[in-house]
Amino acid sequence: MVHEYWGAPDRYQVEIAAQKKLAAMPRLQYPAPDAAVFTATDSLRAQPGIQLKVAPEFDIHLHGFMGYGAGVWYRFINELTLNDLQQYKFIATVENEYADDATLNALKQYVEAGGTLLVLNPFAFSFTPEGKSLDAVRAAFTGIAAVKKTSGAQLLEYQGKDLPASGLPTGALTPAPGAKIIGKLDDGNPGMVEYSLGKGKVITLAVNPCVRKLAGSKPWTEFFHQFAVAAGCKADQDIWRFKLPDALVQKLPLPAGQCLTNNAVTWRQFQPLQPNNAGISGTYTLTPEPDSIKDRASGAIAFDQGKLTDRPRAIAADSAYGGKGNWQEWVIGYKTSAPIAIDCRWEKPMPVTAVKFWVQGAWRDAKIVIGSKTYEFPCDPAAAASSNDVREITLALPEAVAADQMTIQIAGAESNLILAEMEIWTK
Known part of the structure; x- marks a missing residue:
């Protein structure tokens, strides 16, 4: 969407470390x-x-x-x-x-x-x-x-x-x-x-x-x-x-766990790395189908084809910043007030720990149905307010649940919702 140069974790780590160092130094x-x-x-x-x-x-x-x-x-x-x-x-x-x-x-x-x-x-x-x-x-x-x-x-x-x-x-x-x-x-x-x-x-x-x-x-x-x-x-x-010590530049750790949907990208030194993707096949099905910004297909959509799980391709595409690309090619959107269900299936049981979404608009209450159990995730009041910002929503299970399928249920609401990406994480 916009080049990761502006949001790279390495950059913020160094900037924050430098600010702390400067605050502790004698006045120049x-x-x-x-x-x-x-x-x-x-x-x-x-x-x-x-x-x-x-x-x-x-x-x-x-x-x-x-x-x-x-x-x-x-x-x-x-x-x-x-x-x-x-x-x-x-x-x-x-x-x-x-x-x-x-x-x-x-x-x-x-x-x-x-x-x-x-x-x-x-x-x-x-x-x-x-x-x-x-x-x-x-x-x-x-x-x-x-x-x-x-x-x-x-x-x-x-x-x-x-x-x-x-x-x-x-x-x-x-x-x-x-x-x-x-x-x-x-x-x-x-x-x-x-x-x-x-x-x-x-x-x-x-x-x-x-x-x-x-x-x-x-x-x-x-x-x-x-x-x-x-x-x-x-x-x-x-x-x-004047030079700040090189020790302020730290090597950031890589995330723990595996990404079932194979779309996790970790930026280090402005390079997109994919060390956490599990490499197994799977699909997701949207009910109802998006009525504002459509996905690339209907029914069961393969992880390596759908808009919700295409970050590795999106980062290599033309940037929407400055009009070089079209951001709608990489997201789905809903205007309906009806509840939304995302049914996910993959090829073998894996211990699922969390689901992450990147959204624009007002988030809603959500549930995860997995392994014959239902886990509820009331919406944080701050995320319930409509916003043009893209926000990360994490639905973390209280314990890992071994399964080869699950359904995420997003409550209905009288507001638009854009889903940019979804990641399913395991141990």
């Missing part, structure tokens, strides 16, 4: 930040889905270059935190196409007082939040008189080194009077422009390297490291070497 002594990353929230708001459905990619990868690459301890700032900027040896910015007057004035004052502004987006400071052009303001502030989208450059040459530029967001920069070109693209256009303003300077790149394809790029990592050192920042700070 953070170094004082001597650099900053400026992000214009107006620019983020201009991008469809950003922060709601899409992560701010440019800032994420700038973080990688600044922190894990250069080892600089820095602070994120935005329009509301442009105070005391002179504590920063340099400010890097990549999310910045839209900026208001107050923001531009604060950054300009920072540069005029001796600060260095590293602009990693060739289209920086193009518009006000209302959409008004900032061409004239940008020219006076950054030394970029004009910029237009272009492509084709493969490399940016800077201080005798070639920085990868293929496929990056690229702008053809037109320097304003007084600006100087300190790096070139291999297509002949300026690759890096420096503009002195007061006691400081603004450096603008014609390409934006803060993208996924360049994550961990050695040439660009060296560029940020050298830039930070030249600006006077303390690089390679110890805090970036």
